[in-house]
Amino acid sequence: MAGKEKPENGKLKVGFYNVTGCAGCLLSVIYTEGDFLEFSQQVDIVSFPFIKEKNDDEQELDVAFIEGVVVTKADEETVKKIRERSKMVVALGACAHLGNIPALAKMKKSEDLEYLKYKKEDFNMDREGGPAPLHTLIKIDYTLPGCPPDRDEIRQFMKYLLLGKTFRNYNDPVCVECKLRNNGCLLDQGKICLGPIIAGGCKAVCPSGGLKCYGCRGFVQGIDKEFDGYFRIMEDKGFSLDDVKRALETFMAIDAHKVLDEKFAQYQLNRKAREESYE
Amino acid sequence: MKIKVDIGPYKPEPKKIISYKREAPDSFTIRLDWQIEHGPGQFVFCSAPGIGESAISICSDSRNYVDLNIREVGNVTNELGKLQVGDELLVRGPYGTQYPMQDLKGNDFLIIGGGCGVAPLRGVIKYIDGHREDFNDISLFLGFRSPEDALFKDEHEDWDKRHKLFMKFDKMEHENSTACYTGSQGFVTDLVKQEVHDNTNKIAIVCGPPIMIDKTVEILREKGFHDDQIFLSAERLMYCGMARCGRCMIRGKYTCVDGSVFRLDHFEDE
Amino acid sequence: MQKGVFDDFVREVMQSREFVAPVKGDQTKEVQESFFTDIKDPSQIEIGQLTYFPIKYYFFAKKEVLFSFHKNRIEEPEIDIPERVFFGLRLCDLNSIKHQDTVFLNNGFRADPYYQARREHSLLIGMHCKKGDDHCFCQSIGLKDFYDLMFFDKDEHTYGIDVGSEKGKAFVDEFRRFFEEKEEGYITPEDKVTINTFKLDTTNIKNLWDNEVWSSLSEKCTACAACNNLCPNCHCFTVEDEVEVGDVTKGQRVRKPAACLVKGFTRVAGDHVFRDDLVGRFRHRIFHQLEFFRDRYGETMCTGCGRCIRGCPAKIDWVTGINTAARKQRGGQE
Numbered sequence: 001m002a003g004k005e006k007p008e009n010g011k012l013k014v015g016f017y018n019v020t021g022c023a024g025c026l027l028s029v030i031y032t033e034g035d036f037l038e039f040s041q042q043v044d045i046v047s048f049p050f051i052k053e054k055n056d057d058e059q060e061l062d063v064a065f066i067e068g069v070v071v072t073k074a075d076e077e078t079v080k081k082i083r084e085r086s087k088m089v090v091a092l093g094a095c096a097h098l099g100n101i102p103a104l105a106k107m108k109k110s111e112d113l114e115y116l117k118y119k120k121e122d123f124n125m126d127r128e129g130g131p132a133p134l135h136t137l138i139k140i141d142y143t144l145p146g147c148p149p150d151r152d153e154i155r156q157f158m159k160y161l162l163l164g165k166t167f168r169n170y171n172d173p174v175c176v177e178c179k180l181r182n183n184g185c186l187l188d189q190g191k192i193c194l195g196p197i198i199a200g201g202c203k204a205v206c207p208s209g210g211l212k213c214y215g216c217r218g219f220v221q222g223i224d225k226e227f228d229g230y231f232r233i234m235e236d237k238g239f240s241l242d243d244v245k246r247a248l249e250t251f252m253a254i255d256a257h258k259v260l261d262e263k264f265a266q267y268q269l270n271r272k273a274r275e276e277s278y279e
Numbered sequence: 280m281k282i283k284v285d286i287g288p289y290k291p292e293p294k295k296i297i298s299y300k301r302e303a304p305d306s307f308t309i310r311l312d313w314q315i316e317h318g319p320g321q322f323v324f325c326s327a328p329g330i331g332e333s334a335i336s337i338c339s340d341s342r343n344y345v346d347l348n349i350r351e352v353g354n355v356t357n358e359l360g361k362l363q364v365g366d367e368l369l370v371r372g373p374y375g376t377q378y379p380m381q382d383l384k385g386n387d388f389l390i391i392g393g394g395c396g397v398a399p400l401r402g403v404i405k406y407i408d409g410h411r412e413d414f415n416d417i418s419l420f421l422g423f424r425s426p427e428d429a430l431f432k433d434e435h436e437d438w439d440k441r442h443k444l445f446m447k448f449d450k451m452e453h454e455n456s457t458a459c460y461t462g463s464q465g466f467v468t469d470l471v472k473q474e475v476h477d478n479t480n481k482i483a484i485v486c487g488p489p490i491m492i493d494k495t496v497e498i499l500r501e502k503g504f505h506d507d508q509i510f511l512s513a514e515r516l517m518y519c520g521m522a523r524c525g526r527c528m529i530r531g532k533y534t535c536v537d538g539s540v541f542r543l544d545h546f547e548d549e
Numbered sequence: 550m551q552k553g554v555f556d557d558f559v560r561e562v563m564q565s566r567e568f569v570a571p572v573k574g575d576q577t578k579e580v581q582e583s584f585f586t587d588i589k590d591p592s593q594i595e596i597g598q599l600t601y602f603p604i605k606y607y608f609f610a611k612k613e614v615l616f617s618f619h620k621n622r623i624e625e626p627e628i629d630i631p632e633r634v635f636f637g638l639r640l641c642d643l644n645s646i647k648h649q650d651t652v653f654l655n656n657g658f659r660a661d662p663y664y665q666a667r668r669e670h671s672l673l674i675g676m677h678c679k680k681g682d683d684h685c686f687c688q689s690i691g692l693k694d695f696y697d698l699m700f701f702d703k704d705e706h707t708y709g710i711d712v713g714s715e716k717g718k719a720f721v722d723e724f725r726r727f728f729e730e731k732e733e734g735y736i737t738p739e740d741k742v743t744i745n746t747f748k749l750d751t752t753n754i755k756n757l758w759d760n761e762v763w764s765s766l767s768e769k770c771t772a773c774a775a776c777n778n779l780c781p782n783c784h785c786f787t788v789e790d791e792v793e794v795g796d797v798t799k800g801q802r803v804r805k806p807a808a809c810l811v812k813g814f815t816r817v818a819g820d821h822v823f824r825d826d827l828v829g830r831f832r833h834r835i836f837h838q839l840e841f842f843r844d845r846y847g848e849t850m851c852t853g854c855g856r857c858i859r860g861c862p863a864k865i866d867w868v869t870g871i872n873t874a875a876r877k878q879r880g881g882q883e
Contacts, residue, residue, distance in 0.1 A: 038795035155794060162797045163329055165354045172811045175773035179860070180611055180806070182602060184574065184581035185775065187862040196771035196862065210576065222812055225827040229771040233863045236769075274768065277761075281627045282666050286616050288659040289802075293621050328618040329792045329800050333818075353818025367621050516817045518788040518804075521658040522845075525785030526807065526815065528833070529823075531841030536658075549829055 012062040012161065015047035015055075016092075017082055019075040020102060020131075021068025025093030026050050028148040029065070032155050039158045061086040063161060065144075069095040069102045070132045072124050083138040090157070091134045094147035094216045094251050099133040103253040106130045133254065142167055147216040147251060150202050170201030171221050174213050178204035186212050192239055192247040197223065197230050216251040219259065227263040228270055288521060291326045291369035297344065299364050303428045306350045306395065307360060308338065311368060313345045318377030319402035320512065320540040323347070324520060326369035327358035334517050336539070337373060338398040340405035345370075348398035348430060374520035376540045378484060378510055380406055380413075386482045387416040389475060391495055393467050393487025397421055397430050399512060400486055404438065417442035418474065422467030422491070424449045435461070445470045468494045478503040486512040496543065506544035513538045513546070550700075550708045550727055558727040559591040562634055566672075570594045570636040574601065585635070596637045596676050599685060603781035603856060604635065604642050606806075608649060608667045613804040615663070615788070620798045630666055634720075636674045640692045640743070641685065641852040643675050645781030647695040651846050652784050663804075672720055675699040681745040684855030686868060689749035692852060701740045711736045745853075750872045752839045752849045758832070762874035767831035769863035774808030776834065776857035782842075782850045783834075785809055809834055835867055 016026055030036055030050065043063075047055040064086035070076050083089055094100040105113060105125065113125075125131070134140055144153055153170070160167040174195035175185075181204050186193035193212035195204070199220045206213050220226065234244055241264050248256040298310040322336040325347065333355040339346035351360045362368060380403075388407065392400040400419075407414050419438055423429045425448050438444045439461065446462030447470055468491065475481075475498075483504060485495050492511050499509055515527035515534040527534035530547045537545075550558065562568050567587040573595045574582035582601030588594060614626045638646075646668075653664035675696040681687065697717030703709035710728065712718050721728050757763075777783045787807040792800030807814060810830050815823035824830050842850030858866055 032794075035794040038793075042795075158794050159792050159797055162794070163792065165330055165358070171813055172808070173771070173773050175771075175775055175862075176778065176808055176811060179775050179778035182574075182580040182582075182584060184576070184601065185860065185862050196773040208579075220812070222822075223772070225767070226770070226772045229767070229769050229827075229863060232769045233771065236863070271768075274764070278765075280630055280632065280670070282630050282670075283627050284625055284662045284666055286623075286625050286662055288661070289615050290623060328620060328802075329790050329797055331790050332788065332802075356818065369621055369623075514817070515823060516815055518786065522656055523652055523658075523661065523784070524787070524807070525809065525837075526787070528837070528841070531836065531844055549824065549833070 010044075012043040013046050013059065014043045014063045014065070015059075015061045015082070015086070016045070016049070016065045017047065017067070017078070018049065019066065019068035019078055020071040021093070021095045021100075023050070023067065024148045025067040025095070025144075026065075028151055029092070029154055032151050032158070035155050035158065039162070042162060059085070063088045063090060065090045065092045066096055066134060067092040069099050070134065070137055071102055071105075071127060071130075073127050076127055076132075076137060079134060079138055088141045089134075089138065091140045091143045093149050094145060094218075096134045097143050097145045098216075098218055098252050099131055099254045100147055100216070100251050102131045103133070104249065107249070107253055143169065145169065145199065145217040146202055152203075153201050169221075170199060172200050173220050173226075174198050174200040174202065174204050174207065174217075176200055177202070178207045181208050183207050186210075187233065187237070190237065192234070192243055194244075194247055196233075197227060212247070214250050215248050218252065218255075224266075225270075228267045231264060231267045232271075289371070289519075291324065291332075291371040293367035294345075294370050296362055296364055296366050296368055299362065302348065302430045302432070303423075305352070306348065306428070306430060308346055308348045308431075309362065309368070310339075311345045311347065311370065313370065314342055315345065315373065316342070317345065317373040319380065319406045320377040320399055321373040321375050322399075322539060323370050323372030323374065325349075325355070325359060326371075327355050328369065330358045331355045332518070333359075334374075334520070334535075336399040336402075336512075338401040340402050340409060346401075348395065348401070350395040372520065374535055376536075376538055378403055378406075378540055380410070383482050384413040386414065386480050387418070388414060389418050389420065389471070389481060389483040391420045391467060391471060391483060391485045391487075393422045393491040394424065394428070395430070396487030396491070396512065397423075400484065401431055401434075403484060404442075408441065411441075415480070419444045420447075420467050420470045420474070421445070422447045422449070422470075422487070426451065426462065429462075445474060466494075467491065468498055471495055471498050475499070475502050478505065478508055482508055482510070484510045489514075507542055509543040510540055511543060511546065512540055515539075550710055550729070552706055552708060554727050555708070556591040558724060559588075559594070559636075561724060561727075563588075565632070567631045567633045568636060569607065569633050571596060571600045585637075587633070594637065599639060599641075599678070599682065599854060599856075601779070601856070601860065603645065603779055603854075604638060605645065605649060605781050605784070607633070607635070608646065608664055608671070609653070609784055609786075609806065610663070610667075610804075611806060613663050615802040615804055617801045618790075618799070626801075628663065628666060630670045632670050634672045634674060637676045638673055638696070639678045639854075640675060640694075641678075641687045641854040642781055643673060643695045644690075644692045644852040645854070646673065647693065648782050648842070648846075648848065648850050648852070649784055651848075656846075672716060673697045674717075677701045677741065678743055681743060681747065682855070683747060684858045685853055686745050686747045686749045686855060687853035688743060688745040690752065690849050690851060690853040693848075701736055703740065709736050709740060747855070747868065748872075749853065749868045751875050752843070752851070754836070754839050754871060754875070756878060757871065757874055758836070760874050760878070762870050763832040763835075764828045766865055766867050766870045767828045769865050770810070770827060770831055771862065772810045772812065772827055772830065773862060774810040775860045775862065777808035777810055778806065779856040779860040780838075781854060781856065782838065782852060783808070785814075809837070835871075 177200045191212040194215040195213040198215045295312040301307045326332045338348045447465040451464045517527040518524040520535045522533040522536045572593045584602040653661040696713040699711040701709040785807045838851035
């Protein structure tokens with residue numbers, strides 16, 4: 001839990017790190033503006049490459065925030081070392097959480113990616129097994145999902161750290177906040193919006209701007225029959241499993257296929273059983 | 280137009296903590312300097328500002344103070360665990376129904392509790408001790424995870440003297456544990472099976488985890504108990520205590536105002 | 550009232566009060582479907598259809614500060630409440646406000662002060678609805694007259710207005726020049742007729758608790774809770790503490806609406822979820838709407854507005870589902 005690590009005297013030692021990623025998540029932390037300043041006064045920011053000239057990369061930490069996905073051997077070593085010297089590790093953002101865009105590389109042959117290289121010698125994806133989100137390599141205590149993570153959720157996490165309160169991610173579907181923000185339904189407009197099965201906390205920022213939910217925050221935790229409902233809606237609207245997978249691939253390339261295949265098989269079984277029971 | 284709101288019904292009041300006692304590794308009892316009418320089975324809301332509010336059942340029966348037994352399972356209760364004697368705790372209440380002790384005079388009582396469900400039952404025991412001549416035989420059947428987890432350990436001897444005390448533990452981790460007065464390995468339901476023979480002039484009060492309540496009710500029914508002889512306590516998430524927030528509803532009944540003490544024939548599970 | 554003076558009337562009311570009325574939504578704007586808002590000009594008013602969004606959040610705020618605290622010191626909040634006139638409420642909207650009043654003001658406990666303050670500074674003007682749409686079924690519920698003023702579309706040139714309360718009467722007196730006195734019985738029973746094409750056969754569904762209809766209805770449910778959030782009656786809430794990063798001993802206790810369709814609704818410490826099954830959650834909502842509320846307060850909570858069906862991504866038609874199940878059950882018993 002968040003608070004147990006809080007030292008009796010002195011400040012929490014906090015580090016922010018980045019492996020392969022766009023650094024947008026770290027920027028989101030800074031975007032909490034005044035609140036980050038307040039936070040930085042109450043903890044000891046040991047490392048934050050964006051804003052600190054001198055960073056200590058050896059010290060033991062109470063909390064380490066890691067942004068990005070593990071793509072290279074060096075990345076892997078970095079995150080493992082951070083884990084070793086940290087009491088708590090927080091996966092910051094969709095890359096660290098799910099693999100996000102870099103993980104799409106897993107779905108292509110490496111030759112097909114050649115054209116993406118800016119300079120040959122800089123191109124390095126030497127980790128065997130391809131891009132990997134953090135939880136597949138090290139133990140993650142908390143996740144701040146999203147691409148980018150929601151500022152208010154980062155704020156909330158800072159507060160919980162300071163309070164010593166166990167943090168719990170928002171776990172209602174995107175639709176809940178979407179309706180509270182006075183949006184109509186994109187599914188009604190025939191879009192493959194993933195809102196019903198994706199965890200909110202983002203204040204439905206995409207649907208509020210007319211974009212369907214792409215699922216950057218991962219599935220709602222613990223749902224099961226809800227998938228059946230979603231597949232059923234998709235089927236009624238004439239979309240196939242592949243359409244849904246494609247919609248989900250953007251941010252969840254690694255999980256999209258596995259999880260959806262599983263849930264879809266379950267859906268078909270349930271449906272068959274139900275139809276038989278009606279007869 | 281700016282309006283200053285009188286927040287009356289939601290306003291918690293600070294009450295001084297006059298004693299603090301650790302009962303088990305994850306449980307403690309505090310006594311509040313709070314003179315308020317309440318009956319056995321009722322509960323109050325305790326606030327930890329910044330963390331939240333939790334419903335906690337009262338485990339005393341007195342007009343001079345209120346005892347609360349709190350198990351540290353969540354954010355709020357963990358925070359409450361850090362309180363010390365002399366601190367003030369924000370509370371509001373009491374809420375909920377009580378065991379209708381007045382109407383149950385002249386009966387034998389089976390008081391059956393599991394884990395932290397024993398807390399509200401202590402209120403019943405205290406009430407009975409205060410009105411001893413109104414009630415007949417009192418049997419206490421209590422179950423805990425282990426002797427270390429037993430609540431109100433230093434009262435067991437007294438309870439056994441005044442009434443009949445039977446205890447069971449899921450696990451006896453330490454063979455020669457002195458943490459408890461008496462008891463053996465097993466479930467509280469085993470005790471009910473063994474020790475209860477019929478339903479004549481008997482009232483059963485059951486409080487504990489849902490599965491234990493279900494099993495106990497099943498056994499009591501087998502022994503011939505009618506649903507109007509059985510009282511149980513339901514536990515749900517709740518935020519208001521005033522039949523508004525809707526979180527505690529069980530098949531149309533609000534646990535906060537229709538419960539948390541229900542007579543079984545008035546209670547339908549979902 | 551002559552329809553010709555209506556716009557002037559609205560403008561005059563707007564001098565001293567917020568005028569909240571239904572307007573059209575716009576896909577490109579902040580609110581995409583029809584809703585209630587404080588209008589800037591009478592031309593915005595659109596009373597042709599039932600709004601997609603409910604009125605309830607004007608009284609039961611999406612975020613209500615219950616109080617602020619600094620350690621154990623509690624401070625009462627100041628809320629900003631303008632004097633509001635609500636116009637264009639249909640009888641289903643009005644009855645939903647009545648039901649919210651029941652819960653927040655008249656449920657036997659002390660009135661909810663926040664809700665009460667908002668209600669006290671409101672005046673409810675209804676607009677009679679002659680014909681329902683494909684999803685609403687108010688005639689199956691039996692709604693009550695509940696309004697300060699009610700407008701009826703008398704003829705091409707005239708609104709007939711029924712005064713329903715002292716507050717309404719005082720309002721008419723204040724804006725006397727727009728209203729004409731009429732004889733008793735000017736509003737006829739014919740004026741009050743609403744025609745529904747959609748019907749719920751029975752609100753008595755006690756016997757359907759164990760029916761298979763719930764699993765077949767919830768087959769398409771994703772637990773997105775659009776039904777909860779669009780329902781004008783749903784009033785369940787959650788309470789949270791929000792603190793300041795700079796000083797975590799300072800903060801506010803806030804109340805937000807909660808949705809019983811989502812899994813976390815009954816989650817307690819230790820991660821136990823009492824109403825874990827989606828079918829059970831779906832059934833709970835409908836039972837609360839049709840049975841539970843009536844058991845307690847003597848009225849069906851659902852007001853038949855059909856927003857839950859209109860707003861549902863799967864368009865789950867529970868009304869027809871119940872009709873069919875009830876018919877089957879009756880058939881079986883005969």
